[in-house]
Amino acid sequence: MAVIPELQVTFWMDKAVTWGQATSLSARLDTTKHLNSLRSFLQQLLEKLQSMSSTAEAMKNLPFVGQFLGRLCWNPYVTADGESSRLLLQCVWHLYSVNPQNAVERRANEWIQNLLYHLTSEEEGSVGHALEKHSGSLNQHYYSETLKKMVALLTEEVSMNCISSTPFTERCSCNRLRAVSVACVPLVTCPLVAPLTGALLKHQVSCGCSHLSEEFIEAVSTAWLSKKLVIEDLAVIALWCHSLSSLERAVLSLLESVLSDQGSVMQSLEKTVTDSLLPKASALHCHLSLLVNDVFRNVLMTMEENLAVRSLIQVFTACFLQIRTDQNPEERPPLKAFFPHVPQSLLTPLLTTPSEVPKQAWLQHLCWIRELVQEILCERNGEEEGKEKEEEEKSRRQRRAVFETWFLLVQCGHWVDAAAELLVSVGSEESEPLLFLLTFYHHPTNRGHQNTQQTMVAREAWSHLRILFLTHTPPPEKLSPVQELLSSMFSTNLVLHLLLNFAVFSQASASSVSEVIQKLLMEAGMRRKAAWILSSVQHRLNRADLLDARVHSRLKTLQDSLAPANAPGCT
Amino acid sequence: MEAVLKNLGSTLEVLAVSETEFVREWDARTVDRAFQWAKYCEHVYNRFHANPSIRPVLEDCLRLTNERLSEGLSGHRALSLADLAQCRHRLFIGLLRNPLAPHSVFKSLFDNCRLFEDDGDTKPGRETHLDLSGLIMCRSACKLLGSFQLNSQETSDISFSTQVQGLMLLQRLHAIQCHPGNDSYLRKLMDTFLQDVGQDLDHLFEVIAACLLIENETSEEHTAAQDFLLDWLQDHHQNHHSLLQTMCQSLPLQMCTKLSQKQKKIRLMYWEVLKQWASSMEYDVSGGVWVQQCDTFPSFKTLVNHLKSIWRSGSPLKEETEKELVVLKQVDGDFEVQGLSVWTDLLLHVNTMGKIMKTGGCRFLHDSDKIKRSS
Incomplete structure (x- = not known):
């Protein structure tokens, strides 16, 4: 076990002495600033203490420990913090000897008993003690009732300030509020204090100064991400309005949970997204929505091929639109404000959800989308041909327009799914606009391949799949061209997308479809991608209430055959 | 009920023992059982404390047991009805403060008290123990916000x-x-x-x-x-x-005033107190001052300050008090000179606030000078 560096010991000992009982604002602020690192240090100390065979040995090796722990026990900013308090008591308890061997150990036991007495009891002969004693309830109940009342009064005060903070008041109440926010740092995870935390977050100041301490923001943000915060939705959203870095953290945490997940999130992607409150925050505050989408843009650019990220963005947008639908139309900002980089003409058809369009009209709707997209793409190509120097700026702008169009298509990926579904049943002529959209969705850039080439690949894949799923039992030689296209580095996602739509929506029997899928999708990465596509299909159908029994059972069969347990090699 | 009283008596005995040298005999099992009984007492309290027909029976039981125990055990601390509500805490504190309590007892106590667990869920089999970490955190939180x-x-x-x-x-x-x-x-x-x-x-x-x-x-x-x-x-x-x-x-004076402003009942009671203080004063002619006859009552100056605070509060409290003072002054003979009626003097002293230069005030000063000189 590593020795605790002398420098570290001196640092923490100095801190404990300076903080004292945290009576001054500076001591309180400093305690809250260091709460996180204090927890780590206490953890380290605890491990060290656990490695000692006796209290005498601990005292000899860590002579500072008694005074250090003792001082911390008198600092309510430390003892009110659940984690610190737990570690602190555990450390203290490790110094207790069941069979004390010498005077040092006996004194330590006595000291610990006194310390616990101090921590759990009021001084006798005081009003506090008498009130506790005559409360007629358990001591802890008495204190939690007291705490509730304190929180209620302070919450009222914070909310009242909210109303009365007019420009006429001599001094703004920010300093006071900041002091309260400092006090809440160790208490953010305490459910009883939640109303106060919420009121502080929702408090709006007109004077322009910050009324919440950084440590408070940090503590709330961390508690939210670790799911230890019991607080109303609007307070969390207020936190993000107050601190954009907290919002960024929340978006990244959502992305992380989706990316790191091997299956469980996928099943409940919509719930994960809704629970993150980010769609709600985006719908309520346009500037938050812009920032969230910026994070998505950046992630999408670095992980273009990642289907999990695309599903997330797609589901996120659907949730966002749903919340908007439920909002009072007079209170919500226009949609254009949320999507400032794309022409309104494109917004109208894409932001309409497939469920809002009768299925017979899908093809027509998709043709319309295709026309609009193609218009934007053609403009770009025209510019590229020109290559005039003075046009460079314009060209850059138009490249941006193409990216934004594509990003919107990813956000509204349900229409791409709808196109893929239609491709299972349409004829050759009607397939053209659908394949175009599918190709643009999967291959927006010309990176390493040509657009026309890509369209050809798509058409080829489509033809093969049609033949494959027309036959009741697909002959092995019909599988190999699909297999080839799937393994091509440039067409995997597109072919997979088509393949799975055929698997779900074609008339071929479920058992033969399962067989095809099992044969074609051997590799684990591929199977994961397939699972994401299926969950996205399921999500769209669920939302539109289109999930009939047949499709549902096919989806289930396919999902089961893709489950890790059924992977090739697993028995 | 008899069984309840018997159990109550026994638990009181256990608690008494926990604070004596006999605790040396205790082991983990004893502590566990003691806590179970203490919890039983809390139940008894919750069930019956507000019942006016049963409560006296419990109180009698407590009194008799306490008497018996203090005869047998020196330094025995009597257990009140209120203590019953927090019996386990009382037991815990008693043990903590008893230097003779075996260390092994604390070992089992702390292991059971969920001192170090971060969740507040009661674990099966541990319901009788205290949630010490919850108590410590709650107390600290109150201390923190109470400032x-x-x-x-x-x-x-x-x-x-x-x-x-x-x-x-x-x-x-x-x-x-x-x-x-x-x-x-x-x-x-x-x-x-x-x-x-x-x-x-x-x-x-x-x-x-x-x-x-x-x-x-x-x-x-x-x-x-x-x-x-x-x-x-x-x-x-x-x-x-x-x-x-x-x-x-x-x-503080302004607090008394504020209370009087709040409610008529308090105003009347406060006024009665002030009258009582004033009534027990006598004029010391040689010193020219009103002297408080009752040791524990405040001086004339303090009394004036009380009234001044009322005056500062403005109407209607000031008006009402002044009216009553005037009536008392009139009953006493309506003298305008100092030293004859305490009410006159109080009125004069209080009204000097900001009015000292008014004609009436000047005449009073003039008259009182005459009286002083003539005496």
Whole structure:
């Protein structure tokens, strides 16, 4: 076990002495600033203490420990913090000897008993003690009732300030509020204090100064991400309005949970997204929505091929639109404000959800989308041909327009799914606009391949799949061209997308479809991608209430055959 | 009921033993059982404490057991009815403070007290133990938030934590008042409360003031408890004086004024106290001052300050008090000169505030000079 560096010991000992009982604002602020690192240090100390065979040995090796722990026990900013308090008591308890061997150990036991007495009891002969004693309830109940009342009064005060903070008041109440926010740092995870935390977050100041301490923001943000915060939705959203870095953290945490997940999130992607409150925050505050989408843009650019990220963005947008639908139309900002980089003409058809369009009209709707997209793409190509120097700026702008169009298509990926579904049943002529959209969705850039080439690949894949799923039992030689296209580095996602739509929506029997899928999708990465596509299909159908029994059972069969347990090699 | 009383008596014995040298014999199992019995007592308390027909039986049992125990065990600390509500805590503290309690007992105690667990869920088999970490965190949280001061005008002289203590006291009184037939219980509770406060009397008065200042608009339940508190203050006598008188001397002047403004009942009671203080003064002709005859009552100067505070508060409290003073002055002969009626002099002294240069004031000074000279 590593020795605790002398420098570290001196640092923490100095801190404990300076903080004292945290009576001054500076001591309180400093305690809250260091709460996180204090927890780590206490953890380290605890491990060290656990490695000692006796209290005498601990005292000899860590002579500072008694005074250090003792001082911390008198600092309510430390003892009110659940984690610190737990570690602190555990450390203290490790110094207790069941069979004390010498005077040092006996004194330590006595000291610990006194310390616990101090921590759990009021001084006798005081009003506090008498009130506790005559409360007629358990001591802890008495204190939690007291705490509730304190929180209620302070919450009222914070909310009242909210109303009365007019420009006429001599001094703004920010300093006071900041002091309260400092006090809440160790208490953010305490459910009883939640109303106060919420009121502080929702408090709006007109004077322009910050009324919440950084440590408070940090503590709330961390508690939210670790799911230890019991607080109303609007307070969390207020936190993000107050601190954009907290919002960024929340978006990244959502992305992380989706990316790191091997299956469980996928099943409940919509719930994960809704629970993150980010769609709600985006719908309520346009500037938050812009920032969230910026994070998505950046992630999408670095992980273009990642289907999990695309599903997330797609589901996120659907949730966002749903919340908007439920909002009072007079209170919500226009949609254009949320999507400032794309022409309104494109917004109208894409932001309409497939469920809002009768299925017979899908093809027509998709043709319309295709026309609009193609218009934007053609403009770009025209510019590229020109290559005039003075046009460079314009060209850059138009490249941006193409990216934004594509990003919107990813956000509204349900229409791409709808196109893929239609491709299972349409004829050759009607397939053209659908394949175009599918190709643009999967291959927006010309990176390493040509657009026309890509369209050809798509058409080829489509033809093969049609033949494959027309036959009741697909002959092995019909599988190999699909297999080839799937393994091509440039067409995997597109072919997979088509393949799975055929698997779900074609008339071929479920058992033969399962067989095809099992044969074609051997590799684990591929199977994961397939699972994401299926969950996205399921999500769209669920939302539109289109999930009939047949499709549902096919989806289930396919999902089961893709489950890790059924992977090739697993028995 | 007999079985309950028997068990109660036995548990009291166990608790008494925990504070003596006999605790040396205890082991983990004994502690465990002691806690189980302590929890049983808490149940008994919750079940019967507000029942006016059963409570006296419990109190008798406690009294008899306490008497018996203090005969047998030196330094025995009697257990009150209130203690029953927190029996396990009482047991825990008793053990902590007993230097002879075996270390192994604490080992099992702390292992069971969930001292180090971060969740508040009660683990199966541990329901009888205390949630110490929860208690420590809650207490610390109260300490932490209690250090703030509220801005609101009404009670700005009373610290925030005192206000909350006032609310807690009021809530407690109300909880007992909810059950009929508990008036004497309520009085007894406040009497023992007063005893337990010890030297912290000034703070107690602040808490009571906080209780009385709490607005009733939202919670009518408070009114009855406030009325009870006022009656108790008036009826409870210590050294021949009512507690109310002591309180009026202890509280800051503006707090007394604020209380009078709040409620007619308090105003009348406060006025009675002031009258009593004034009535027990006599004029010392040689010194030319009013001298307080009663040792524990305040001086003429303090009394004037009390009235000045009322004057500063403005009408209608000032008007009403002044009117009553004038009546008293008239009853006393309506003298305008100093040294004959305490009411005249009080009026004169209070009215000198800002009015000293008025004609009446000048004439008074002039007249009193004459009187002084002539005497």
